[in-house]
Amino acid sequence: DAKTTQPNSMESNEEEPVHLPCNHSTISGTDYIHWYRQLPSQGPEYVIHGLTSNVNNRMASLAIAEDRKSSTLILHRATLRDAAVYYCILGTYNTDKLIFGTGTRLQVFP
Amino acid sequence: NAGVTQTPKFRVLKTGQSMTLLCAQDMNHEYMYWYRQDPGMGLRLIHYSVGEGTTAKGEVPDGYNVSRLKKQNFLLGLESAAPSQTSVYFCASSTGFETQYFGPGTRLLVL
Numbered sequence: 531d532a533k534t535t536q537p538n539s540m541e542s543n544e545e546e547p548v549h550l551p552c553n554h555s556t557i558s559g560t561d562y563i564h565w566y567r568q569l570p571s572q573g574p575e576y577v578i579h580g581l582t583s584n585v586n587n588r589m590a591s592l593a594i595a596e597d598r599k600s601s602t603l604i605l606h607r608a609t610l611r612d613a614a615v616y617y618c619i620l621g622t623y624n625t626d627k628l629i630f631g632t633g634t635r636l637q638v639f640p
Numbered sequence: 641n642a643g644v645t646q647t648p649k650f651r652v653l654k655t656g657q658s659m660t661l662l663c664a665q666d667m668n669h670e671y672m673y674w675y676r677q678d679p680g681m682g683l684r685l686i687h688y689s690v691g692e693g694t695t696a697k698g699e700v701p702d703g704y705n706v707s708r709l710k711k712q713n714f715l716l717g718l719e720s721a722a723p724s725q726t727s728v729y730f731c732a733s734s735t736g737f738e739t740q741y742f743g744p745g746t747r748l749l750v751l
Contacts, residue, residue: 566740573644573730573742574683617682626671626690627698628740630683 534618539635542608550603550634552618560622563594563601567614568633574617577603613638642666644743646731652749653721661716661746663731669741671734672714673698674706676727677745683730689714690736721750 535553542548554563565577578585578592580601585592591604605612617633647662663672670691675683675698685698689708703725705717714733718725728747732740 571745573732573745574740575742576739615682626696626736627673627685627688629685629699630675632682 534620534631536616536618536631536634538632539637541637541639542605543639544610545607548605548608548612548636548638550605550616550618550636551600552602553600554618554620555599557598557620558622561620562622563592563598564619564621564628565590565592565603566617566619566630567612568617569611569614574630577616608636608638610638610640612636644731644733644741646729646743646746648746649744650747650749652751653718654751655722657721658717658719659721659748660718661729661731661748663714663716663733663743664712665714665731665733665741666712667733667741668711669733669735670711671736671740672708673732673734673740674704674714674716675730675732676700676725677730678727686716686729721748723750726750 564579566574568574580592593602615633615635619628621628644665673688674686677683684700687706692711695706707715728745730745731743734740
């Protein structure tokens, strides 16, 4: 399985944009990029996923580099509720499992 | 629509005891998963199932067994609990490739 690398932690102030990076230099052509987040004392929840093009949904945006070796999860206006561990995971369309790493712990300050 | 539920929420075991964790989903998902999460760590996949009657090993299967006798249920068993199995256990389900939906977790303490 291709591996991802994320910073251990990041900080942001409330209502500011947050850019969470993820490196995946060994990504294959069929790997999708998934993002999940885990709020304190809860199970993970899906955030967004994409293949090649940038993606937007109500929670976040996903910007994928042209060579697909890195991606960035963008929270447009961080709120205190966005404080969580964010996981970047690779998986093919036919994959039957996702392998979680240690993620990035995001702290949001008022 | 309850989503994914886990029973029990918390349990204390003595070394050597056995127990079964129950995961139930009402979304008619084919795929179900069991993960464990140790303090300060990410999730590690224990076992998973791609359909009723099937199971497969994940990253850390040793010491655990699973069964998927009904599509909506996925059971995780510990035959002889060890302190190293103290962890938070999460169950998830999905239609396959798409989004995994997670339960609230079961906290297990093995003394």
